[in-house]
Amino acid sequence: MTPAAPSTAPDPPSGQVWAHVGQSFKPRDYDVVVLGAGRMGSAFAFYLRHLAPHLSLLLLEEGGLPNEDGATLLAPGLWTARDVPPARLDEARWTRQQLATAFGDISFQPRPLIELFAEEGTDRINAAEALAPFPDALAMVDVSALPFAQVDTQAATYRPGAVALAAAQSAVRLGADLMLNARAHAVLAPDGTGGTVVTQRLSVTNTHQIIVHETHRLRAGVIVLALGADGPHAAEHELGIHTTHARAYRQTPRLDVPSSDGTPTLRAAGLTLRPQNGGFTLIPAIHHRDPHGYTPTGGHLTGVPTGLRRETLEDLVALMDALPPLGTEALGLGRSLSDIPGAWLALPRGRADGGAGGLPLHQQLTGGVHLLLGGPHADTLGLAVAHDLAAAVAGITGRPWENEGAGT
Template sequence: MTASSSRSGRAWAHVGQPFTPPAPRPDGTHHDFIVIGAGRMGSVLTAALAAHAPATRLLLIEEGGLPNEDGDTILAPGLWTTAHLPADRHAAAQASRALIETFGAPTPRLHVSLHAHATPGSVPTRDALRDHPDTLALLDPARLPHATTDPHALTYRPGTLALNAAQAAVRAGADLLLNTRAVPQPGGAVRAERLTVTNTHQVVTHETHLLRARHVIVAGGAAGPALAEQHLGVHTRHGRAYRQSPHLNVPSGPDSPTLHHAGLTLVPRHGAYTLHPRVHHRDPHGYRPTGGHLTGVPTGLRRETLEDLVALMEDLPVLATSQLHLGRSLADIPGAWTALPYGDPLHAPLFEALDPHVTLLLGGPHADTLGPQVAQALAQQLAGR
């Protein structure tokens, strides 16, 4: 993607930088597009809109102090691989890879999926990990004798992708409003609440602006469907789940492969491993995450995650050691809400029109591999209107 705008956009980081909306046009709109949420989906979308429609007025709004300061983008595995995708999704995955290589600073990394029984294309696990004896030591090759490999996989930091894409969007002419809570309103309006912190560390609204756009894209991650329901009166079938990322204090190196078995992914990070357990189901409305107990001792892992890891301890004996960080409370284990688009997860990420002026953009379990392409496809569709 190349920026073709004749001007750079502006970024407002805090309330000390006065924000004045642009003068409304004859139709009453201040912007052509307003994007709510500067996670990886919203940031890539804005960068693509700035490239495909350089003459438009674009505004990207983020509640945090940086593009994707927290949330599922920061805690996502950051693993691109086609290992678990059907062939008809590979082209979309390759399009996402090109965007990841542009914005995500990826690292090529072997990906190994472990199996108890032979599968098409599998090889002996010992052969797959011959050059990685430290990784082989994490598992029991007698219980998992077969493996399939993806030598073209890569890892990246989704937060870096979001930051770089947002910066590219600003360079291409988009404006960026940080520390601002955005609330969609009917008819393409957005209530922007600029936030500040009091001397007692309370987050309060400093000023409010009502902005109007030809089109609003809600890219607020797991909070997106709730924003639509509460403020637009539009029912969506999408849900969310609280996903945790426990730490495994086992040494890893720059060439260590990622491992996948029974829904659990082990990603080398910071010289150790981050575990990414599978998401079983959406959490019910109003659910508040709580930690579990292991033999009566409180842990920071929610019960479903804890039970999964216990069930895998024979296949992956390292999980039964003190190197697995369990924590004593929920606050000890990094976690975030992740969006769960309705229906077949292989058809997500996705976007859907909520009304003629608002589109919902969602990531989900396959956002690492398919999310950037979906955001770009939406940008192309919007720019062509």
């Protein structure tokens, strides 16, 4: 393939950042406004600036930094092809390449994923042999209870929060505007194309109360709802558009058993043990959506209150014999919900399992409003879905994963 001639066009000027209400903001119209600067919203902005630099773009974030908290910050950061349907493998591989090269230092590290099973199955090998190169991991597993394994040698770990921050910063350098500490909601235009974004700039009083400092109305040709688990709610309650998506509250407790850069990621019965910060972060399986109005609460173990919700606690108790460290003081149970990191997670199409349709997606809600959802499989496919929406907005038909060696 003949390389493209280098562009002679000057680099676009950097965008404006409004971090606090002390910075004066003059409302203007935008071609595209993105609500939410987590991983999906920031990645969309990053790719759109590459694909359509002529479109003006504003990225809005309620927090003080892109991905200051929420589902992106607590995402596993685990790329693995084991969860991907065959038809989506090219997108997943392209996402892995992007993670390795496009965002700078995000702690991307190839690290095998070893999934353990109690029964034989296709492509399963002896668990003791699979774990033998990793003595620290082998010491965590009772291989008589989980004697079989499947290994994804191409799996990798990284920091999703770093991806969100790097993508947002790059988008700004490429000309996107970014407003932080801003709560926003969309209002449909009467003609069904685009709409108005009502933006409330927030400030904090001396008594730590969050108040609305000023309100602006911005006209947008395209609006992207990248609000994570709040996106479907915004579509229904602010735009009057019903979706089939749902959400679930996922906690990520800590297991203080030593790990290193050479420790593999482990998985058993849907529970993922992700080596992180010298120990393990536990990523529990999501069995179902949480009903409307559900309020997360801690459970009880032998009558003692814990910070872990009951469903998660039951899963861990069921695995304590097969993974003995779960039955020791190394597992951080907490005493209340606030002791265990947790966040609401979007469930595309109301499902957590990829094969049944719970994969990241974008959905056109009206002529100019799109919903962008990551969910449980955003680690592996989120960037490809964000790029796909950016290309659609830019009017581009081809996709880089369709052409070997293509870049952003």
